[in-house]
Amino acid sequence: MLRSLGLPSFDALFDDIPKGVRVARMGIGPGRTEPEVVADVDKILARNKPVSRFSNFLGGRISSRYLPAIVDALISRSEFLTSYTPYQPEASQGMLQALFEFQSLWVELSGLDVANASLYDGATAAGEAMLLCRRIHLGDRFLVPASLPWEEKSVLGNYGVGLGLKVAEIPFDPSTGRLDLEWVDREVRRGDVFGVLADVPNGFGLVDERVLDLKSTIGTVPLVVSADPLALTVLQPPGEYGADIVVGEGQGFGMALSFGGPLLGLMACRREHVRFLPGRLVGATQDVNGRRAYTLTLQTREQHIRRSRATSNICTNQSLVALAFVLYASSVGPTRLARLQADLAEKARALATALDGIEGLKVPRFTAPFLGEFTMELAQGNAVGFLDRMLAKGVLAGHSLSDPRRAVKSGPELVHVAPSQAANTADIRKYVKAAREALVPGPMGSA
Amino acid sequence: MTFRQARWDEPPLWELAPPKAATTNGPAIALPGVPDRWLRKTALRWPELSEPEIARHYTRLSQMNFGIETSAYPLGSCTMKYNPKVSEMLARRPGAADVHPYQPESTVQGSLEIIYRLEKLLAKVTGLREVSLQPAAGAHGEYAALLMVRAYFQDQGKLGQRTEVLLPDTAHGTNPASAAMAGFTTREIPSKNGCVDLGMLKEAISERTACFMLTNPNTAGLFESDIMSIARTVHDAGAMLYYDGANLNAIMGVSSPGRMGFDVAHLNLHKTFATPHGGGGPGAGALGAGEELAPYLPVPRVAKDKRRYYLDYQRPKSIGKIKTGYGNFGLDLRAYVYILSHGEEGLAHVSRRAVLNSNYLADRLGKFLPRPFGKLVKHEFVLSGARLKKEGVRTLDLAKRLLDEGVHAPTVYFPSLVEESLMIEFPETESRRELDAFVEAFDRAIHDTPQHLREAPKNLSVGRVDEVRAARELQLSWKDLRAAAVPPPPAARPATTPPPP
Numbered sequence: 001m002l003r004s005l006g007l008p009s010f011d012a013l014f015d016d017i018p019k020g021v022r023v024a025r026m027g028i029g030p031g032r033t034e035p036e037v038v039a040d041v042d043k044i045l046a047r048n049k050p051v052s053r054f055s056n057f058l059g060g061r062i063s064s065r066y067l068p069a070i071v072d073a074l075i076s077r078s079e080f081l082t083s084y085t086p087y088q089p090e091a092s093q094g095m096l097q098a099l100f101e102f103q104s105l106w107v108e109l110s111g112l113d114v115a116n117a118s119l120y121d122g123a124t125a126a127g128e129a130m131l132l133c134r135r136i137h138l139g140d141r142f143l144v145p146a147s148l149p150w151e152e153k154s155v156l157g158n159y160g161v162g163l164g165l166k167v168a169e170i171p172f173d174p175s176t177g178r179l180d181l182e183w184v185d186r187e188v189r190r191g192d193v194f195g196v197l198a199d200v201p202n203g204f205g206l207v208d209e210r211v212l213d214l215k216s217t218i219g220t221v222p223l224v225v226s227a228d229p230l231a232l233t234v235l236q237p238p239g240e241y242g243a244d245i246v247v248g249e250g251q252g253f254g255m256a257l258s259f260g261g262p263l264l265g266l267m268a269c270r271r272e273h274v275r276f277l278p279g280r281l282v283g284a285t286q287d288v289n290g291r292r293a294y295t296l297t298l299q300t301r302e303q304h305i306r307r308s309r310a311t312s313n314i315c316t317n318q319s320l321v322a323l324a325f326v327l328y329a330s331s332v333g334p335t336r337l338a339r340l341q342a343d344l345a346e347k348a349r350a351l352a353t354a355l356d357g358i359e360g361l362k363v364p365r366f367t368a369p370f371l372g373e374f375t376m377e378l379a380q381g382n383a384v385g386f387l388d389r390m391l392a393k394g395v396l397a398g399h400s401l402s403d404p405r406r407a408v409k410s411g412p413e414l415v416h417v418a419p420s421q422a423a424n425t426a427d428i429r430k431y432v433k434a435a436r437e438a439l440v441p442g443p444m445g446s447a
Numbered sequence: 448m449t450f451r452q453a454r455w456d457e458p459p460l461w462e463l464a465p466p467k468a469a470t471t472n473g474p475a476i477a478l479p480g481v482p483d484r485w486l487r488k489t490a491l492r493w494p495e496l497s498e499p500e501i502a503r504h505y506t507r508l509s510q511m512n513f514g515i516e517t518s519a520y521p522l523g524s525c526t527m528k529y530n531p532k533v534s535e536m537l538a539r540r541p542g543a544a545d546v547h548p549y550q551p552e553s554t555v556q557g558s559l560e561i562i563y564r565l566e567k568l569l570a571k572v573t574g575l576r577e578v579s580l581q582p583a584a585g586a587h588g589e590y591a592a593l594l595m596v597r598a599y600f601q602d603q604g605k606l607g608q609r610t611e612v613l614l615p616d617t618a619h620g621t622n623p624a625s626a627a628m629a630g631f632t633t634r635e636i637p638s639k640n641g642c643v644d645l646g647m648l649k650e651a652i653s654e655r656t657a658c659f660m661l662t663n664p665n666t667a668g669l670f671e672s673d674i675m676s677i678a679r680t681v682h683d684a685g686a687m688l689y690y691d692g693a694n695l696n697a698i699m700g701v702s703s704p705g706r707m708g709f710d711v712a713h714l715n716l717h718k719t720f721a722t723p724h725g726g727g728g729p730g731a732g733a734l735g736a737g738e739e740l741a742p743y744l745p746v747p748r749v750a751k752d753k754r755r756y757y758l759d760y761q762r763p764k765s766i767g768k769i770k771t772g773y774g775n776f777g778l779d780l781r782a783y784v785y786i787l788s789h790g791e792e793g794l795a796h797v798s799r800r801a802v803l804n805s806n807y808l809a810d811r812l813g814k815f816l817p818r819p820f821g822k823l824v825k826h827e828f829v830l831s832g833a834r835l836k837k838e839g840v841r842t843l844d845l846a847k848r849l850l851d852e853g854v855h856a857p858t859v860y861f862p863s864l865v866e867e868s869l870m871i872e873f874p875e876t877e878s879r880r881e882l883d884a885f886v887e888a889f890d891r892a893i894h895d896t897p898q899h900l901r902e903a904p905k906n907l908s909v910g911r912v913d914e915v916r917a918a919r920e921l922q923l924s925w926k927d928l929r930a931a932a933v934p935p936p937p938a939a940r941p942a943t944t945p946p947p948p
Contacts, residue, residue, distance in 0.1 A: 001807045001879060010799045013806060014701050016670045016823050021707045026571045026700060031790030034533050041561075041784060045542030048557035051550070058547045061771060070498055072539070074505045082515035082530050084522055084855075085727035089912040090904045091452075091850050094512030095726040098505065101460050104925035108492050114923050118728070120583035123771045131628075154768035158594055162630030207485055233491050234476050236484075249771070258538075259558040260548030260772025261583070261779075262729035274921065280727065284928060285917035287909040288902075297917040303586070303624035304861070308633045313624035316584035316717065316732075320725030323505075330460055331501050334491040338476045345478055369480045384551075391551050399549035404760040405746060405767070 051257065051420065054396045055427035057351075059373050059418020060149065061122050062260055063230070063252035066421050071254045071327045075320055085280070085316070089295035090287075095319065096294035099282045102322040105329055109229055110246035111237025112268040116279035118322040119265025119314060122249025123152045126197060126226050127159025128278045128312055129245045129267060133195030133222040134165060135276040135311070136244075141166050143187060143196040145179060147203040150403035152226075156197075170196075177202075177366025177375075179210040181217050188218050199226040200235065203401065204366055205348075205373035205416065207235065215242025229253055229266065229325075230344075231371055233337040245269045254328030255321050264321040275301060278312030340421065344372030347419040347428065352376075354432045360439040365414060373418035375401065378439075383413040389438035395431050397438075450853030452907045453510035461925055463504060464494040511908035512726075513855050519881050523827040523858040523870025524619065524666055526696045526718035531788070534722070534781035543780055548772040552757050558776060559756035562749045565783045566733075572786075572794070573692075573712055574705025575735035579744040580774035585693060586621035587769065588713030588732030589660075593629035594766045595711060595736065595743035596658050596687050602764070609657035609686070615643050617666045617862045619691060631657060638864055641667035641820035641829075645676055652684045662691040663707065664698065664825035666862045666870065668805065678708030687711060687740070692733075695719045696874060697802055697826035700795025710737045720782035731778035745769050800875035801826040804882060808873055811886045815893050819865050827872035831865050838897045842867040845892060847911060848903035852888035 007013065032040070051064050058064060075081065079094060086092030086099075099117045106115035119125040130142050144156065146169035156167050168187065171180045179198065187193055196218050198211045215223050224245045225238035230252055232238075238246045250264030251257075269277055275298065283297035303310040329337065352374050355363040363376040378386055383400035390397035398417035419428070478486065496504075513520065520527035537543065546558055566578040582588035593612070600606045612626035616635045623633040636647050642665065652659070659681045664670045671677065681688045690704040690712035696719045704712040716722050717730035724730070736744055746765040747758035758773075789797060802825050809818060809828040816830040832842035846856035846869070858870040873882060892900070904910065922928055 001803055005806055005810055007806075010803065013799065013802045013823065016672050017698070017702050018672060018675060020675050021702045023574065023701065023703050023706050026703070026791055026794070028568055028571050028786065028791050028794070031793040032787055034788070037533065037784055037787050038537065040787060041537050041780070042540070042542070044560050044564075045537075045540055045557045047560060048542045048546050049550070049554040050541045050545035051547055052541065052545055056547075058549050060549060062548060064547060070502060074502065074509075076535070077506070077509040078516035079509040079512040079514040080505075080726055081535075081723045083512050083726045084520060084525055084527055084724050087522075087858075088513075088846065088850060088856050089914070090847065090907045090909055091513040091855060092511075092726075093908045094508035094510065097457070097459065097508055097511075099726075100924070103923060104459070104461075105493060107924040107926050113926065120587060120729075121771050124583070124587070124769070151768050151771050155770060158591075158767055158769050159628075161594065161597070162628050164630065207481060209482060209485065212484060234478060234487060235481075236487055256539075256544035256777070257547045258544050259546045259555065259776035261731075261770075261775035262777055263583075263771060274923070281923060283917035283920075284922040285913045285920070287913065288911045289909075291909055293909040293912045295912045295914050295917050297914065297921070297923075303620035305620070306624075307620050308623035308627040310620070310624040310627075313586040313590055313621050313628050314584070315586045315619075315621050316715075316724075316728040316730040318583075318725075318729045319727035320723075321729055323726065326460075327501065327505065329493065330496055331498060333495045334466075334493045335495065338490065342476055342478060345481075349479065369482065369485075371478065371481070388551055388553075391554065396547070396550060396554075404758070405765075407761070 051396060054394055055430050056396045056420040056423055057398050057417050057431060058396045060399060060416060061249040062257060064257060064420035064422065065252050067254065067256060068328065068331045070331050071324050074327055075324050080320060080323060086296060089293065093294060096282050098323045098326065099319060100284060100294050102326040103282060105326050106266050106268050109232040109237065110268040111239025112246055113271040114274045114277065115268040116277055116281055118318040119267055119279055120318060121263035121265045122226060122247060123155040125247035125265035125267045126152055127155050129224045129247045130156060130159055130165065130195060132245060132269065132273065132276050132278065133224065134163065136273055137194040137222050139192045139194030140164060141168050141193045143168050143170050143184060143193055145170050145172065145198060145202055147172055148199060149203045175367060177204050177206045177368045178208045181210050181213060185217050188221055193221055195222045195224060197224040197226060200231060201228060201371055201373060204375040205370045206366055206368040207371055208368050212241045230337065230341045233334065234341045250321065250325045254324030262318055262321050264318050264325055274298065276311055277301065279314050279317055341371065344419060347423060348372045348374055351417065351419060351428050351431060354428060355435060358436055358439065361435065373416060375414050375416050378413040378415065383415050386415065386438055390434050393434035393437065395434045397431065450851065450906050454908045455507040455511060457504060457507045459925065460496065460504065461494050463500055464496050466492050466494050518854050519873065519877055519885060520855040521857050521871050521873050521885065522855065523872045524693050525858065526872060526874055528721050528874035529876035530721050530723040531785065534784040537784055538777045538780050556756055559749050561780055561783055562773060563751060563756055565779055566749065568786050569714060569733050570735060572699060572703065573714065573735040574703035575712060575737050577741040577744060578733050578735045579748065580731065580733050580779050581745045581769055582713065582732035582734050583770055583775055584728060584730040585713050585715040585732045586625055588734040589621055589625035590628055591734055591745060591766065591769045592689060592711045592713060593625055593631065593658065595740050597629055598743045598764065598766050599740055600657055608654060611655045612658045612660060613651055613656055614660040615665065616864055618660060618662065619666065619693060622660045622691060641669045642671050643673065643677060645673050648677065649680055652680060652686065654685065656684055656686040658687045658689050660689040660691060662694055664694050667820055668824040668828040669820055670825055674707045693718060694826060697798055699798040701798060704735065705737060711735065711740050716778055716782040721785045722778040722781040729775050729778060731775040731782065797875050804873045804875060804877060808871060808882050812889060815889060827870060829862065829865050830869045830871065832867035832869055836867065840897050840900045842869055844900040844903060848892040848895060848900050849888060850904045851906045852892060854885055854888055
């Protein structure tokens, strides 16, 4: 090939790269054969301890669920796995139809009109929702629950900083954990609030009835609800209680934990705001012969057309994870999904009840109802130390709700607990026994 | 041999097994302790399907989709290369897949080590000081980088002054979009002969400039040979130089962003490092930074203390978090496997082969359509289809006609500085045979009658899709289809192509 181009060597292909910017070598070592690579990676991965080795009570937005084998089998089909963004609809009807089905499912779950074809994760979806609010309402303050996970607050701050948007925290009742709606009412009346976000379940695991009354408090100010898709199989669709935008984290529907990535950002809005929506959208249409067909649509919102005036910079999204989402929901089916949520809620209730009364623990920390996860408070010691001691007894007991960036440790030590789908009655008993011991400072308790 | 794609009349899921009409007899399911007003009045409206029904449905859909394993995929600036199977296998190991990001550090030493090692490797490839794997995609990395630039100038007390981002007119659309989201105004610098016009850059740059964003090689497939002068100009003005790494596949082992003087860079691991694109994602957008900007990288950083890896949050200058977790770990692992397999010489050879493929193809296709910039190209090149307009044929028609040959179309109408542009990239994983086959397909396509070109494609699951109607009628979900009560599709016909065994 070089000869056909009349070039003496590979070097001639790079004649346009000045000597001053050449590198001699990168310094990354020689290549390895496939068995060598597999051995190397397996050796490293052996230093991980997968959740299956423990009694697992880790949750938050990222859920430990059983993945039906069919999900991975079908998303692994190379026609899906190795395709690009479906810019040429005629060559990509399969992915486009699957994404249309995905959008339809999030519309049904959210109770809104239009869903996009995915964003990066639940936190960035909340960030994009905040920016969407700013496009449909004036103001410079966005209200979020003080109980929102610190990671999401940090992401929201980063999505707002460019436009000078401020994120303010809605206080909660220290006993019930419920949103302070009077505070919200007061702040909204100041006229500078352009959007309010509430999460279901919230950062403490609570399903707070005040969320149902939030829209009537804030009136024309847009309401964003960040909801867990599994919870939406049993709870009212947020569109029915006034949400203007519904976002969520979709990993629990079909994606492995994979140390927290890839995840799936879900987003839906009202029809009148569709032109302000970020991300890709698949629409149904016809081909020249009147045959049903699908295509990306309203691309004039997007960066490759609108550039600096686009509704978002997003290009690559999470299409394959969106496919996994609709596959998971369809293979489990609506009845068993609702049953799964009810089972998880039962387990969480059983654990909270069994832990209640142990000295040094306040369980649950708040009195508002919860579903499959709850928060407890440690009277003494710190959450990380407690979790380490629980680990030593074979229990992934939850995660600390403290912001690890804080320089000075202060404030209550809260632990978020979410029984995994795999956790059974024996695991719950084990948790309770381990917690009694982990809370007693002793020779084992100094970790 | 004529190509034919499978053509299934595959209805959407809800037509396979229409869900029962919703009933409103109280809550769908009772939850002790949860007040009734919280509960759904009706069960979720979604079909109950059997596993074989689902398997057949999505297998049929997959047969109506091009992927890198069905055909070459020469989308310019997208670097559609083959995705090695060993990466897929390893990413599914329980030690990789079944690990929760909130597990105690002592139980995730393996994941932390992969991240740590990959960050170090990418720092070497880019010639930058530190790399973070947190961004989910290229544009996400761009955004994070611009927030870092913002924070840097804020610390210098110059944020009020440095409000503008400059970029060439060949820039990817994500660049100006990310800059706008980060609160900067943007100004495009016109190109000269496909490259940055240094004179125009010098004229435009000022004490108001925060950053100049550049892709090198650029989207015209050209190496910006003035890069040293560009870097000097940008730095003399006190601004930062940003590297869009979408096109890194052309220069590994030859040059690097750090060596060229860039202060910050994003890489698309789903391009250069062969992680699958998944029909549009997930990707992974590694973010590299030099001395001045490294302290601003997102937290946590993965650090090592003797033999223990840990998550370091004590980075007072960090911009904080830009997503949940630590990045798309599943993709990071695949990229790690790719780099480990190739090594120093392998990666350098990837770039040599990609550039050779591109020059070979540019030379051969240049016989059919003019190349606006008639010099040495890097990993991709641009043709102009403008002359076809005389015959009433647009670049889009040519793209659709190429699909009929069983090959994916190139990127079309970008970069916009070339009229009726086609942007073609054949990465190193495509053999000479594939290249020659593409030339033959291109030959047949461009010499077809104008009418055939305008009527293409004929051999795919659908004919030319009515995108105008899609935007006008906006049917975006099942709910919209229900509202429109569209008539059911025509009765199922047998597929014109039997599925592969």
